[in-house]
Amino acid sequence: MLNELSLQTPIADISTARKLMSELIHTLLQAKSLGVKPILRTHSNINNIELVCDYPIASWRNDKIVDLEERRFFRSLTLKAPFCEDVVPEIKNQFDVSEVRHQGTLAEGLHFALISDSLAVSLLSEVKWDTDFLDIQVTELDKNIELIDQSEKIVHASRSHYVKQHTEWIKNRIENKLFAGQVDGEVLWERRQEIFPNLIFCEQVEQKLQNLKIGNPILQQIKKRFLELEKYCQCWKNGAFNPTFRTT
Numbered sequence: 001m002l003n004e005l006s007l008q009t010p011i012a013d014i015s016t017a018r019k020l021m022s023e024l025i026h027t028l029l030q031a032k033s034l035g036v037k038p039i040l041r042t043h044s045n046i047n048n049i050e051l052v053c054d055y056p057i058a059s060w061r062n063d064k065i066v067d068l069e070e071r072r073f074f075r076s077l078t079l080k081a082p083f084c085e086d087v088v089p090e091i092k093n094q095f096d097v098s099e100v101r102h103q104g105t106l107a108e109g110l111h112f113a114l115i116s117d118s119l120a121v122s123l124l125s126e127v128k129w130d131t132d133f134l135d136i137q138v139t140e141l142d143k144n145i146e147l148i149d150q151s152e153k154i155v156h157a158s159r160s161h162y163v164k165q166h167t168e169w170i171k172n173r174i175e176n177k178l179f180a181g182q183v184d185g186e187v188l189w190e191r192r193q194e195i196f197p198n199l200i201f202c203e204q205v206e207q208k209l210q211n212l213k214i215g216n217p218i219l220q221q222i223k224k225r226f227l228e229l230e231k232y233c234q235c236w237k238n239g240a241f242n243p244t245f246r247t248t
Helices: 012-035 057-062 068-080 087-094 108-114 158-165 167-179 185-190 203-210 217-235
Strands: 050-052 098-100 131-142 149-156
Touching: 012 050, 012 057, 012 068, 012 149, 012 158, 050 057, 057 068, 087 098, 087 108, 098 108, 108 131, 108 149, 149 158, 158 167, 167 217, 185 203, 185 217
Parallel strands: none
Antiparallel strands: 098 131, 131 149
């Protein structure tokens, strides 16, 4: 989830804007490599936001000086913006009865990240975004329809090494979703590159997986074994593959 507040600070020049966008792309690529779903949600049409006067993100996307692969990756991420589309009703309802502020400023992107338990990312336009967690102030209605104020911390990244620091948090979220019964064999196959980035599947696996529906006890065992293989391959740097490995 993109923190739109990080795009509201004017950048000194186009050269600096290119460097900051490159840092953001590498941050997003690191998240994708850990299995984060490759969708960057925003609160508005991100392409119209100006990084520098007369240099909006739309211009950056068409800037031939910018690395072509970075631009292509960014286009692939922003296909499902804004964030209010395609979200479950529970998240949308909670969004409507609460608000989030960062240092006194309304922060819709951070609000959505908190409710959906998503990774918040920022353009490194100010020193305050150079951190792995952000302090936010939350105001919401309780069961008695009274306003409650409280402070929270959300997981955040503006550099790729911050994403690495959140590796366990990211993996735990993916595992929790897998074992909550929300993912059948067909979805597992479709999202295999996101959830298991270190595994390569042969063609025979596709048909077998797609036939496994939610509730099938074999599916749960397969999920568990795939996760074990993924963890093993993350750490497997050299030597022969150990077919009898076990992860904890």
